[in-house]
Amino acid sequence: MANEVVLLDFWPSMFGMRVRIALAEKGIKYEYKEEDLKNKSPLLLEMNPINKQIPVLIHNGKPVCESLIIVQYIDEVWNDKSPLLPSDPYQRAQARFWADFVDKKVYGASRKVWSTKGEEQEAGKKEFFEILKTLEVELGDKPYFGGETFGYVDLSFITFYSWFQAYEVFGNINIEAECPKIIAWAKRCLQKESVAKTLPDQKKVYEFVAQMRKRFVSE
Amino acid sequence: MAGVKLHGTWYSPFPYRVIWALKLKGISYEYIEEDLSNKSPLLLQYNPVHKKIPVLVHSGKPICESMIIIEYIEEKWPQTPLLPSDPYERAKARFWVKFFEEKAPAIWPLYRSTGEEQKKALKDSLEMLKIVEEQGLGEKKFFGGESIGIVDIAFGVIAHWFGVFEEVVEVKVLEAHAFPRLHAWKENFEEVPVIKENLPDRDKMLDYFKKRRMEILSASQ
Numbered sequence: 418m419a420n421e422v423v424l425l426d427f428w429p430s431m432f433g434m435r436v437r438i439a440l441a442e443k444g445i446k447y448e449y450k451e452e453d454l455k456n457k458s459p460l461l462l463e464m465n466p467i468n469k470q471i472p473v474l475i476h477n478g479k480p481v482c483e484s485l486i487i488v489q490y491i492d493e494v495w496n497d498k499s500p501l502l503p504s505d506p507y508q509r510a511q512a513r514f515w516a517d518f519v520d521k522k523v524y525g526a527s528r529k530v531w532s533t534k535g536e537e538q539e540a541g542k543k544e545f546f547e548i549l550k551t552l553e554v555e556l557g558d559k560p561y562f563g564g565e566t567f568g569y570v571d572l573s574f575i576t577f578y579s580w581f582q583a584y585e586v587f588g589n590i591n592i593e594a595e596c597p598k599i600i601a602w603a604k605r606c607l608q609k610e611s612v613a614k615t616l617p618d619q620k621k622v623y624e625f626v627a628q629m630r631k632r633f634v635s636e
Numbered sequence: 637m638a639g640v641k642l643h644g645t646w647y648s649p650f651p652y653r654v655i656w657a658l659k660l661k662g663i664s665y666e667y668i669e670e671d672l673s674n675k676s677p678l679l680l681q682y683n684p685v686h687k688k689i690p691v692l693v694h695s696g697k698p699i700c701e702s703m704i705i706i707e708y709i710e711e712k713w714p715q716t717p718l719l720p721s722d723p724y725e726r727a728k729a730r731f732w733v734k735f736f737e738e739k740a741p742a743i744w745p746l747y748r749s750t751g752e753e754q755k756k757a758l759k760d761s762l763e764m765l766k767i768v769e770e771q772g773l774g775e776k777k778f779f780g781g782e783s784i785g786i787v788d789i790a791f792g793v794i795a796h797w798f799g800v801f802e803e804v805v806e807v808k809v810l811e812a813h814a815f816p817r818l819h820a821w822k823e824n825f826e827e828v829p830v831i832k833e834n835l836p837d838r839d840k841m842l843d844y845f846k847k848r849r850m851e852i853l854s855a856s857q
Contacts, residue, residue, distance in 0.1 A: 481727045486727050486734065487727070489726075490724070490727040506711040506712050514699075518685065
């Protein structure tokens with residue numbers, strides 16, 4: 418059976434990037450379709466009628482939604498190389514826990530950093546650094562969250578790195594000064610081809626965020 | 637089953653998800669009741685990040701977050717599978733679990749607030765239930781098909797707890813004529829022996845949640 422893989426995505430989405438990294442890690446050929454989120458395609462609305470969001474992976478015509486669910490699906494179907502999750506059930510549970518932590522905490526806090534100002538932004542910045550510091554403790558002295566090799570948790574978090582310049586400029590923060598281990602880890606991840614080729618240039622993301630910020634903050 | 641322990645609270649739906657999974661697979665465990673107003677040092681040690689129950693401790697190693705615990709249990713003890721074997725069907729099941737995890741918090745203001753905030757919670761809850769009714773359950777008896785699976789377990793909150801909330805706030809949300817499929821599912825779910833035998837006492841819950849609601853409302857004044 419022909420393996421037809423299509424990805425509905427939006428280039429600056431840190432969630433879509435997770436799927437792109439997973440596909441690259443597994444060497445899967447796919448068709449990338451850029452969505453205009455202000456004008457969603459009939460295909461997107463058909464494939465994800467409930468959330469109407471990207472990313473959506475369409476495998477042989479059948480849609481899989483939600484970035485981390487897609488990544489787990491990819492890991493299970495293309496299980497012959499580059500495992501993304503550990504094989505031990507306890508390690509898998511820990512990986513799921515930390516990816517879930519990233520999902521629940523990082524996006525919300527980081528959004529406050531770039532899309533608000535004043536007291537709300539200060540609170541967002543404080544929360545953002547608390548979250549990053551918790552992740553730093555979890556990383557410890559390991560090269561990756563997954564241990565010796567890049568894995569599920571690394572994949573779930575590294576995509577936010579492409580937004581760091583935007584956070585730093587609009588939040589007036591210095592992430593390396595506060596969380597040097599996170600930056601060191603990010604640079605280590607960027608040495609991987611799948612990550613380097615997937616993550617858009619930080620400046621490009623910054624310009625995109627600058628446009629979006631205008632809608633939220635009047636200056 | 638060397639040292640399986642579950643830390644929970646008797647009135648919360650989340651530890652029950654884990655209890656149902658353990659019981660369905662025939663795994664014996666020790667249950668430890670936690671007082672959330674006075675969290676034990678052990679709980680804080682096992683779940684330093686969220687400080688919440690449930691926590692499953694297996695051979696001294698903790699696992700947190702109810703649905704993550706269930707995926708662990710599923711992998712460790714594959715008998716009576718709770719997830720389908722086909723990757724696409726598994727992805728669909730996980731989608732509905734995530735859907736509920738994201739939308740269910742809309743229910744709490746129904747119980748925790750009054751006035752406009754409560755009205756909004758009612759609207760959000762109805763929208764969520766409508767999606768589940770029309771697109772989640774379909775014509776199936778259970779989300780898992782002929783027998784209950786991970787999605788049924790995740791939605792267990794709606795089966796037992798929701799009715800108690802409705803009674804406490806005196807607002808009917810899950811009405812049989814509006815949600816015939818969910819209503820039928822609810823009745824079938826509560827008849828499953830493992831579920832039926834492992835539910836908190838309804839009267840006790842009613843008492844507890846009535847008291848708690850009064851405390852919450854008076855604290856917010």
